[in-house]
Amino acid sequence: MPKISVVMGVYNPSNKEMLLQAINSILNQTYSDFEFIICDDGSNNESFEFLQFVCRKDNRIILLKNDINKGLAATLNSCLQIAKGEYIARMDADDISTEKRFQNQVDFLDNNNEYALVGCSAVLFDDSGDWGHRKMIEKPIDKSFLFNSPFIHPSIMIRKNALMKVDGYRVSKETLRCEDYDLFMRLYSLGMKGFNLNETLYRYREDSSAYKRRKYKFRIDEAKVKYKGFKQLGLLPLGLIYVLKPIIVGLIPYRVINVLRNERTT
Numbered sequence: 001m002p003k004i005s006v007v008m009g010v011y012n013p014s015n016k017e018m019l020l021q022a023i024n025s026i027l028n029q030t031y032s033d034f035e036f037i038i039c040d041d042g043s044n045n046e047s048f049e050f051l052q053f054v055c056r057k058d059n060r061i062i063l064l065k066n067d068i069n070k071g072l073a074a075t076l077n078s079c080l081q082i083a084k085g086e087y088i089a090r091m092d093a094d095d096i097s098t099e100k101r102f103q104n105q106v107d108f109l110d111n112n113n114e115y116a117l118v119g120c121s122a123v124l125f126d127d128s129g130d131w132g133h134r135k136m137i138e139k140p141i142d143k144s145f146l147f148n149s150p151f152i153h154p155s156i157m158i159r160k161n162a163l164m165k166v167d168g169y170r171v172s173k174e175t176l177r178c179e180d181y182d183l184f185m186r187l188y189s190l191g192m193k194g195f196n197l198n199e200t201l202y203r204y205r206e207d208s209s210a211y212k213r214r215k216y217k218f219r220i221d222e223a224k225v226k227y228k229g230f231k232q233l234g235l236l237p238l239g240l241i242y243v244l245k246p247i248i249v250g251l252i253p254y255r256v257i258n259v260l261r262n263e264r265t266t
Contacts, residue, residue: 005085185229
């Protein structure tokens with residue numbers, strides 16, 4: 001049995017070189033006791049054939065395919081159904097894990113049974129290069145969820161038994177873009193806790209203006225997820241203003257958002 005099951009969803013990758021970099025960053029980890037489950041989420045035939053070719057390079061890779069596009073939450077649940085590892089590590093198809101990520105996260109979980117999951121800080125980059133650094137709070141508490149998710153989703157490693165206690169990811173229209181936020185709040189509502197290593201073990205691809213361009217529908221969905229999660233965590237009515245934050249942010253001029261983001265990531 002592998003110690004870790006790495007789970008990653010892929011859907012019509014626009015840049016195959018990025019996908020290769022992401023996959024290689026996992027295969028080149030200093031900690032090698034893992035299986036790598038990649039689920040193609042209904043990509044076109046050309047993209048899937050490329051994935052098949054890439055996955056032949058290492059027998060630790062297991063390739064799944066959804067017949068139709070189901071979204072990330074359902075895709076990750078498909079991976080979890082066959083995962084054999086004690087720990088589940090997330091990975092995104094256009095990011096990069098530093099080579100010691102798994103070793104450091106396994107060491108932490110092995111020696112800190114009181115924590116269900118562990119994340120880390122990340123370098124933020126896009127096609128133009130590095131543009132910021134996201135340092136995560138070390139010991140998030142319930143109130144940490146008021147502001148934003150206190151974990152970078154694809155950087156986490158989590159105990160599989162903790163995920164099973166909440167039945168994995170919640171598949172819903174409202175969790176389409178915030179399945180991670182929803183998951184973490186459900187875990188915390190059951191008394192489980194997470195920790196962020198004070199190390200930059202992940203390179204997170206994020207367009208510096210992506211959040212501002214988010215469709216209003218997704219902002220409303222995020223507000224719904226926050227309301228449900230805050231209610232479970234006992235953060236209402238204090239948290240109501242934070243529930244409305246995604247909607248309010250959509251009304252703020254981009255130049256103001258950019259200043260705030262730069263302050264957060266420097």
